[in-house]
Amino acid sequence: MMTDTAVSTPDSAGDSLAREAWRRLKQNKAATTSLVLLALITLACVAGPWLTPWALDEVDWNAFLTPPSPENGHYAGTDANGRDLLTRVFHGGRVSLSVALVATFVSLVIGVLYGAVAGFIGGRTDNLMMRFVDIMYSLPFMFLVILLMVVFGRNILLIYAAIGAVEWLDMSRIVRGQVLALKRREFVEAAQALGVRSHKIVTRHLIPNAIGPVIVYVTLTVPKVILLESFLSFLGLGVQEPLTSWGVLISEGKDMMETAPWMLLVPSAFLAVTLLCLNFLGDGLRDALDPKTR
Amino acid sequence: MSQPLLEIDRLRVDFDLPGGTVTAVKDLSFTVHAGETLALVGESGSGKSVSSTAAMRLLPELARPDGAIRWHGGQQPEDLLLVGAKRMRQIRGNEISMIFQEPMTSLNPLHRIGRQIVEVLTKHTALRGSAARERACSLLEQVGIPDPERRLGSYPHELSGGQRQRVMIAMALACEPKLLIADEPTTALDVTVQAQILSLLKDLQQRYGMAILFITHDLGIVRHFADRVCVMQQGERVESGPTAELFADPQHAYTRMLIDAEPRGRKAPVPDQTPLLLEAHDLRVRFPMKKRLFRPADYFEAVRGIDLSVKRGQTLGIVGESGSGKSTLGRALLRLLESRGDIRFDDTALDGLDTAAMRPLRSRMQVVFQDPFGSLSPRMTVGEIIGEGLRVHAPLLGRRERDARVQEALADVALDPAMRHRYPHEFSGGQRQRIAIARALVLKPELLLLDEPTSALDRSVQATVIELLRDLQHKHDLTYLFISHDLAVVRALADSVLVMKDGEVVEQGDTEALFSQPRHTYTQELMRAAFLDHQAA
Numbered sequence: 001m002m003t004d005t006a007v008s009t010p011d012s013a014g015d016s017l018a019r020e021a022w023r024r025l026k027q028n029k030a031a032t033t034s035l036v037l038l039a040l041i042t043l044a045c046v047a048g049p050w051l052t053p054w055a056l057d058e059v060d061w062n063a064f065l066t067p068p069s070p071e072n073g074h075y076a077g078t079d080a081n082g083r084d085l086l087t088r089v090f091h092g093g094r095v096s097l098s099v100a101l102v103a104t105f106v107s108l109v110i111g112v113l114y115g116a117v118a119g120f121i122g123g124r125t126d127n128l129m130m131r132f133v134d135i136m137y138s139l140p141f142m143f144l145v146i147l148l149m150v151v152f153g154r155n156i157l158l159i160y161a162a163i164g165a166v167e168w169l170d171m172s173r174i175v176r177g178q179v180l181a182l183k184r185r186e187f188v189e190a191a192q193a194l195g196v197r198s199h200k201i202v203t204r205h206l207i208p209n210a211i212g213p214v215i216v217y218v219t220l221t222v223p224k225v226i227l228l229e230s231f232l233s234f235l236g237l238g239v240q241e242p243l244t245s246w247g248v249l250i251s252e253g254k255d256m257m258e259t260a261p262w263m264l265l266v267p268s269a270f271l272a273v274t275l276l277c278l279n280f281l282g283d284g285l286r287d288a289l290d291p292k293t294r
Numbered sequence: 295m296s297q298p299l300l301e302i303d304r305l306r307v308d309f310d311l312p313g314g315t316v317t318a319v320k321d322l323s324f325t326v327h328a329g330e331t332l333a334l335v336g337e338s339g340s341g342k343s344v345s346s347t348a349a350m351r352l353l354p355e356l357a358r359p360d361g362a363i364r365w366h367g368g369q370q371p372e373d374l375l376l377v378g379a380k381r382m383r384q385i386r387g388n389e390i391s392m393i394f395q396e397p398m399t400s401l402n403p404l405h406r407i408g409r410q411i412v413e414v415l416t417k418h419t420a421l422r423g424s425a426a427r428e429r430a431c432s433l434l435e436q437v438g439i440p441d442p443e444r445r446l447g448s449y450p451h452e453l454s455g456g457q458r459q460r461v462m463i464a465m466a467l468a469c470e471p472k473l474l475i476a477d478e479p480t481t482a483l484d485v486t487v488q489a490q491i492l493s494l495l496k497d498l499q500q501r502y503g504m505a506i507l508f509i510t511h512d513l514g515i516v517r518h519f520a521d522r523v524c525v526m527q528q529g530e531r532v533e534s535g536p537t538a539e540l541f542a543d544p545q546h547a548y549t550r551m552l553i554d555a556e557p558r559g560r561k562a563p564v565p566d567q568t569p570l571l572l573e574a575h576d577l578r579v580r581f582p583m584k585k586r587l588f589r590p591a592d593y594f595e596a597v598r599g600i601d602l603s604v605k606r607g608q609t610l611g612i613v614g615e616s617g618s619g620k621s622t623l624g625r626a627l628l629r630l631l632e633s634r635g636d637i638r639f640d641d642t643a644l645d646g647l648d649t650a651a652m653r654p655l656r657s658r659m660q661v662v663f664q665d666p667f668g669s670l671s672p673r674m675t676v677g678e679i680i681g682e683g684l685r686v687h688a689p690l691l692g693r694r695e696r697d698a699r700v701q702e703a704l705a706d707v708a709l710d711p712a713m714r715h716r717y718p719h720e721f722s723g724g725q726r727q728r729i730a731i732a733r734a735l736v737l738k739p740e741l742l743l744l745d746e747p748t749s750a751l752d753r754s755v756q757a758t759v760i761e762l763l764r765d766l767q768h769k770h771d772l773t774y775l776f777i778s779h780d781l782a783v784v785r786a787l788a789d790s791v792l793v794m795k796d797g798e799v800v801e802q803g804d805t806e807a808l809f810s811q812p813r814h815t816y817t818q819e820l821m822r823a824a825f826l827d828h829q830a831a
Binding site for chain 2: 185186187189190191192193194195196197204205208209211
């Protein structure tokens with residue numbers, strides 16, 4: 001039951017959904033702080049290596065395993081080979097962030113489309129499509145990666161591809177579940193009664209309404225991908241020396257935890273801050289994109 | 295009637311919301327005496343439920359109640375807003391109990407009925423084990439559930455809506471409360487079931503001598519059921535008094551409006567030689583049940599061989615209770631569902647047409663659904679929602695022309711065209727329903743399927759929407775298929791009526807003839823249940 005009382009604010013100027021969302025995101029302090037921090041970290045990773053006086057693989061023969069000190073120019077200390085840690089963290093950030101970005105984007109596009117189509121068509125098609133997902137799930141991830149390496153040789157692009165190929169599975173399941181619930185709503189039926197074509201129903205009605213959980217899941221996927229990459233690198237299947245990534249740096253730091261704690265702490269701090277910011281930003285985005293929260 | 299049981303004295307409830315303070319109830323006073331029924335009447339947002347939840351002290355944390363709620367059911371009078379949490383738990387369930395609108399969600403779906411009743415008994419009485427079980431069984435018997443012994447072992451989903459409400463009543467009665475708060479207990483039920491539940495409540499009230507605080511939006515029920523009435527509007531009491539007096543001589547304009555909100559007028563007939571627009575012969579819809587390997591699938595037939603015909607400009611009312619197949623029939627006629635049998639729409643045979651072949655016809659037949667919250671996509675602006683049909687059926691239309699058509703449609707349904715840039719959640723139920731109608735109208739259809747378009751709306755809003763539908767029909771020469779369980783609305787709008795039960799037509803005919811002389815017993819039963827208040831008047 002509802003009354004016919006007047007509507008909230010008389011702003012009939014007509015803000016687009018994106019501008020409206022941006023305005024609401026700006027009001028969220030945690031999200032804006034996170035956005036700024038993320039931008040700073042990204043900027044540092046992109047521009048940082050040119051600003052530091054040391055190259056990625058340059059050995060400072062005067063400083064092996066020195067703790068952070070401004071006097072010798074190693075602001076985050078050096079590793080056992082006398083390489084500047086800050087430079088390496090920036091370089092590692094380039095790899096980690098780009099893997100995270102590309103793999104998440106790939107999984108987002110494939111997963112959302114695949115899940116939405118499966119859920120919308122339903123019936124036997126849905127069954128077949130989701131069984132394919134199950135089969136993909138049952139393939140051991142390591143086996144897939146090793147297979148790719150054997151066939152195509154070692155290449156950083158393969159890591160992107162391998163991670164993307166696995167991560168979209170979860171996304172497609174989440175989107176399919178959302179779509180299954182959404183397609184029974186009357187606005188979908190109304191669109192069908194209007195004669196709207198199926199692909200338009202999927203893109204215009206179903207996917208935008210499933211966006212909330214998708215965004216939250218994306219913010220969970222990014223850290224997962226960063227960790228997966230470091231796991232692969234740890235096994236020697238990912239990036240190789242002298243190139244590095246946050247995952248590699250952390251696993252190196254872990255071995256030196258007692259003698260050189262900075263080797264663990266510095267890259268971990270970067271990773272942790274990034275992941276935290278992503279989570280806050282995801283929360284903020286979800287709220288901002290929901291037209292009901294005003 | 296000397297000693298009041300519950301005394302609400304200048305109650306005020308404020309909600310501290312992020313956007314500021316909202317006052318839900320202000321300066322509300324009323325009393326409930328032992329053994330009587332007080333009806334708290336109002337439309338949504340009038341604060342009627344808030345004031346009763348305040349009495350149970352079940353308000354959300356954001357609420358700030360002020361004033362006094364004096365309870366005289368214990369040894370000495372106490373203020374329910376001030377008593378300790380422990381005593382409040384005693385009062386809840388023991389001395390005051392409550393039943394709610396949604397019997398589906400008020401019961402825990404994971405536990406058997408018996409266990410849920412026994413849980414109440416063990417919490418509030420000394421009964422344990424088999425004694426509690428016996429008591430539960432007798433309670434179920436008292437609320438009229440057949441075979442109570444077996445029903446104790448049932449899960450909520452195995453019961454019908456009416457039976458679930460009966461179970462809720464049984465749980466509320468478990469400790470023989472002095473006051474029963476019934477918050478819209480029959481709103482979610484079919485009319486015939488509603489009549490049964492109301493007479494059950496009346497019966498139990500006499501047997502236990504309890505008072506009932508009956509919260510409802512439906513004055514028809516009140517006239518029949520309550521001793522006294524208190525009418526609320528926007529958190530304030532506008533009028534109160536004994537039922538008969540209030541109905542005979544309503545003082546306040548709002549009360550008069552509520553009493554008069556019943557739709558009036560009749561549909562003017564169309565000329566005899568008007569051509570048929572829609573015709574169906576032996577229409578059948580069936581849904582596959584559980585499929586099993588190596589066995590043909592079982593089918594449930596929701597629509598079982600229906601014939602109907604509607605002339606251009608006519609309104610066909612399709613009436614029935616939930617599960618009668620009336621919505622399925624409507625969707626099948628518009629080919630939104632697969633069906634068997636012949637359908638002709640203005641000389642075109644619809645049966646056998648596939649989606650692509652149907653598409654050009656879609657602009658000529660449109661739908662308005664029941665739920666004004668579910669039928670508009672929350673992520674599209676009103677303008678996009680209304681304009682979507684034009685994108686499909688008039689793709690050559692420029693952005694500006696499309697916008698002009700959208701504005702025209704909004705003006706048609708009496709909404710400000712400037713509102714087209716807003717999102718659906720900013721609108722009230724009645725406004726949303728108008729938007730849904732505008733979405734259908736923008737394509738200039740000939741046939742409009744209206745699936746319970748007014749059921750989710752308040753009575754006063756309902757009347758305006760019905761008026762709108764009537765005007766639009768006149769203006770655009772529309773043909774309506776009007777699906778409803780509300781006989782009063784159908785009577786006001788339809789040329790002819792089709793009464794459905796279990797997928798079949800039990801009676802069909804001219805509206806006036808059917809309403810004045812229903813022949814089938816089921817139709818008679820429906821009318822009796824629906825027009826309770828008219829006979830009393």
